Amino acid sequence: MQVKELICIGCPLGCPLKVELEGGQVMGVTGNTCRRGDAYARKEVTNPTRIVTSSVAVEGGSLAVVSVKTREDIPKGKIFEIMEALKGVKVQAPIHIGDVVVQDVAGTGVDIIATKNVW
Amino acid sequence: MLKYDIVVIGGGPAGLAAAISAKRRGAESIVVLERDKELGGILNQCIHNGFGLHTFQEELTGPEYAARYIEQLEEERIAYQLNTMVMEITPDKVVTAMNREAGMFEIQAKAVVLAMGCRERARGALNIPGYRPAGVYSAGTAQRLVNMEGYMPGREAVILGSGDIGLIMARRMTLEGAKVRAVVELLPYSGGLKRNIVQCLDDFGIPLKLSHTVVDIRGKERVEGVTIAQVGPDRRPIPGTEEHYSCDTLLLSCGLIPENELSRGLGVEISPITSGPLVNECLETNVDGVFACGNVLHVHDLVDFVSEEASAAGEHAAEYILGGAGRSGSQGREVPIEAVEGVRYTVPRTICPERMDEKHTVRFRVNDVYRDCYVSVYFNAKRVIHRKRPVMAPGEMEAVVLKKEQLAAFPELSQITVKVERQ
Numbered sequence: 001m002q003v004k005e006l007i008c009i010g011c012p013l014g015c016p017l018k019v020e021l022e023g024g025q026v027m028g029v030t031g032n033t034c035r036r037g038d039a040y041a042r043k044e045v046t047n048p049t050r051i052v053t054s055s056v057a058v059e060g061g062s063l064a065v066v067s068v069k070t071r072e073d074i075p076k077g078k079i080f081e082i083m084e085a086l087k088g089v090k091v092q093a094p095i096h097i098g099d100v101v102v103q104d105v106a107g108t109g110v111d112i113i114a115t116k117n118v119w
Numbered sequence: 120m121l122k123y124d125i126v127v128i129g130g131g132p133a134g135l136a137a138a139i140s141a142k143r144r145g146a147e148s149i150v151v152l153e154r155d156k157e158l159g160g161i162l163n164q165c166i167h168n169g170f171g172l173h174t175f176q177e178e179l180t181g182p183e184y185a186a187r188y189i190e191q192l193e194e195e196r197i198a199y200q201l202n203t204m205v206m207e208i209t210p211d212k213v214v215t216a217m218n219r220e221a222g223m224f225e226i227q228a229k230a231v232v233l234a235m236g237c238r239e240r241a242r243g244a245l246n247i248p249g250y251r252p253a254g255v256y257s258a259g260t261a262q263r264l265v266n267m268e269g270y271m272p273g274r275e276a277v278i279l280g281s282g283d284i285g286l287i288m289a290r291r292m293t294l295e296g297a298k299v300r301a302v303v304e305l306l307p308y309s310g311g312l313k314r315n316i317v318q319c320l321d322d323f324g325i326p327l328k329l330s331h332t333v334v335d336i337r338g339k340e341r342v343e344g345v346t347i348a349q350v351g352p353d354r355r356p357i358p359g360t361e362e363h364y365s366c367d368t369l370l371l372s373c374g375l376i377p378e379n380e381l382s383r384g385l386g387v388e389i390s391p392i393t394s395g396p397l398v399n400e401c402l403e404t405n406v407d408g409v410f411a412c413g414n415v416l417h418v419h420d421l422v423d424f425v426s427e428e429a430s431a432a433g434e435h436a437a438e439y440i441l442g443g444a445g446r447s448g449s450q451g452r453e454v455p456i457e458a459v460e461g462v463r464y465t466v467p468r469t470i471c472p473e474r475m476d477e478k479h480t481v482r483f484r485v486n487d488v489y490r491d492c493y494v495s496v497y498f499n500a501k502r503v504i505h506r507k508r509p510v511m512a513p514g515e516m517e518a519v520v521l522k523k524e525q526l527a528a529f530p531e532l533s534q535i536t537v538k539v540e541r542q
Contacts, residue, residue, distance in 0.1 A: 007313045011172045012421050014313030016509070050318065051168045053180055054294060055266055062156075064269035067166035067182050076322065083294050097186055115166060116182035 001027065006044055010036035017041045049073035052082050053115070056101060061093030061118040068101050069115050074108045081106040094119045123198075124148040124440045126214050126228040127433075128205050128381065131160020133413025134234035135188040136426040137433035141232070142195045144437035150226065151192070151199035152216055158192070158199060159185030160236055162422065164263045167287055169314070173423035184422060208385040210406060230408040230436040233382055233396065234429060237375040237414040239284075245373055247279075249336030252343075258284040258372035262291070271295055273368025277345050278302045279333045281309040281316075282514075283420065285372025290319035292370075299325050300364045303347050305332045305354055308488045310374070310514045312420055332356065333369065342367050375418045385409065392464040393417040399453060400470040400479050401435040402428065410436045417466050417482070420516055424482070428466075454532055461485050461492075461539030463513075470535065472526035481537065482518045485511045489539055494519060497536040498529045511539070 001022050008015040013033065019041045020027040029041040043049055051073050055065040074082065085106045095101075095114050102112040125146050127134045130153030138151050157163065162170070165181030172178055175187065192199065203218040212228040239257040256264075256272050262284060264270045274297050278285045281304040289299045302320060307330045309316055320327050328347065334356050335346035349360035377395040379387070387396045387404040395416040396404040403410050412432035413425045451473035456465045465483045489511045496504035496519055504519055511517055519537065526532060 007317045009314040009318045012169065012312050012314060012515075014317075014515075050322070051178070052294075053167045055166060055269070057269060063267055065267065067180060067266060069166075069168060069180055079294070079322075083296075097183055115180040116163070117186060 004045055006041055008032060008037045008040050010034070010040045019045050021045060048076040050076050050079060052079055054083060054086055056086055056089040056091060056112075058091055058093050058095060058118050061095070063116075063118050066091060066095050066101075066118045067115045068112050070105065070108070070110045071113050072110050074105075074110050078106055078108055082108070082112075086112065120213070121224065121226040122148070122228075123150045123226055124229045125150075125232060125433075125436050126212075126226055126230075127151040127232045127234055128208070128214070129153065129160065129234035129236055129413075129415070130155070130158040130199055130201070131234065131236050131413065132162055132185065132188065132422050132425045133236065133415070133429040133432075134160070134232070135185070135192055136429035137232045137234055137410075137412055137436065138197050138199075139188065139191045139195055140430040140433035141437040142197055142433075144434045145441055146437035149197050151197065152203045152205050152214070153199060153201050154204045156202055158189050158201070161259070164259070164266045165287070166266045167291075170422050173421070174426055181422075188426070205381060208381050208409075210386050212408065229440045230410065231385075232429075232432055232436050233379075233387075233404075233409065233411040233415050234413050234432075235378045235381065235415045237377045237418055239371070240374040240376055242371060245279075245371065247333050247336060250339050252336065252338040252341050254338070254342030254367050255336065255369045255371070258282070258288045258370045261288055261368075261370050265291055265295060271297065272370075273297065273342075273366070275300065275366040276368040276370055277333070277347070277364050277366045278370045278372060280304065280372035280374070281311050281327060281329075282372040282374060283311040283315050285370060286311045286315040286319040288370055288372070289325050290323060293323045293325065297368075299323075300366055301326045301328050301347070303328045303331045303333060305350060306330070308512055308514070312515060334361065336369060337363075342369055345369055375414065377415045377418065379415060382409075382411070382415070387411070390464060390468070392458075393466070395466075397468045398466065400467045400475050401439075402432040402467065403435060403439070408436075408439050410439075417464070420514065424516065427480075428482075454526075454535055456481060456535045456537060458483060459536055459538045461487065461489060462537045465537055470521065470526070472523070472529075472532065475521075475523050475526070477523050479521050479523075480518050481521055482516055483537055484513055484516055485539055486513060488512045493540045493542065495538050495540045496521070497538070498526070498532050499534060501529075503529075505540075 162181035162185035348356040412429035451471035
């Protein structure tokens with residue numbers, strides 16, 4: 001049996017996790033103090049995911065850029081493809097929190113949405 | 120002269136939460152004074168996620184978290200003034216402020232909530248030798264340039280200091296195509312949250328060089344590189360360990376300092392440890408009716424705790440103007456809370472057993488990394504709390520909860536002590 005040690009990134013507590021693995025199968029998670037930690041550990045050893053946050057250019061707004069994020073977490077390996085897809089994206093002000101900026105970014109099935117109101 | 124019951128200085132997370140809770144507690148006349156062109160403070164440039172798990176049970180980005188509070192402020196119809204700089208507050212609570220529209224003006228307040236936040240320790244305070252070329256930024260300045268103004272400060276960076284902003288910027292610069300050569304930390308441990316080491320450095324293979332510092336900045340017009348060296352236990356560079364890194368940018372993430380010039384001018388007593396006001400459990404300073412919350416009081420790691428603290432400060436400010444509660448209106452004793460043996464400070468600094476709520480969270484930081492130790496609380500010489508903690512680090516704020524009934528059961532209580540114990 002293999003034991004993998006992780007730091008949970010689910011919240012700022014940063015619980016130290018131990019994941020027991022047997023032939024790629026998760027047998028158990030310890031060290032977590034909430035359900036989020038268990039879910040994170042199982043994902044992290046099989047298919048690690050992240051929320052990507054960035055910013056894209058805005059035209060005609062009070063700010064030069066608007067902050068954005070992936071609506072859900074995406075596979076960790078896709079982070080740079082997503083950043084590439086955001087290059088050159090321009091939106092028109094006004095833009096509101098939750099507005100879709102890019103649909104199905106980099107073939108992940110996840111949208112990029114605005115996280116700030118820019119008028 | 121303008122008159123308001125409560126003047127809140129600063130429209131960041133602390134000021135917003137304080138104003139909203141003061142209104143909900145019954146204060147009618149409140150104004151928030153903010154020097155930036157929008158409310159939300161530093162949250163506006165913190166576009167990463169991880170905010171609000173505690174407050175909203177969901178993971179938000181900084182601007183989204185700010186927007187939740189700005190909406191509440193608007194719903195509560197609380198007045199605010201943007202682009203407005205507060206110049207002075209007098210002990211009798213006359214607030215002098217200025218902006219482009221009104222010029223210089225004065226407000227007579229009944230209570231003041233200090234919520235000015237903090238600022239970054241700058242190069243001048245770090246004594247790094249070398250020229251003064253372009254390309255040296257505080258991490259927060261770089262964060263604002265990238266996330267709000269749309270500029271990249273450089274292409275190849277070294278980051279000095281492993282505070283959270285430095286770690287977050289290591290990832291942000293990397294995502295935007297820059298090469299982050301290393302994060303260099305003077306201390307043998309990081310000043311940032313563990314989760315940020317994982318998701319900002321480890322995810323991208325950025326080396327964290329603990330017990331190292333920058334000993335030279337090269338380049339005359341623009342940064343061309345930096346020299347880093349290992350430091351000994353005395354935190355002095357060890358000769359012969361120098362390494363050269365070529366880079367065009369050096370970001371500094373070397374600590375945050377509560378911004379208390381206004382507080383000092385008004386006669387507020389400042390703690391030499393936190394650089395923030397000394398407060399009682401109502402978050403009231405030594406000046407009657409002047410309250411403090413958020414990063415101006417002590418630097419937090421988590422905005423959720425700022426909001427919680429600021430809500431309490433706002434409530435107490437409202438109680439103060441409504442019924443004279445607080446330091447002046449109470450007959451209660453002020454029991455000092457002493458931070459000793461591994462505990463650097465506590466907020467609050469005193470607590471009144473009669474006036475306190477059913478429960479009160481005392482927040483503190485430790486002075487070193489401790490493993491398998493206990494946090495202990497003593498009432499006089501009697502240990503009343505003894506809680507095991509697997510790991511404690513200076514970068515992560517700790518807390519103990521004191522219960523009113525516990526204090527009430529101890530009538531001769533004259534001192535509360537918080538300390539770290541091995542067993």
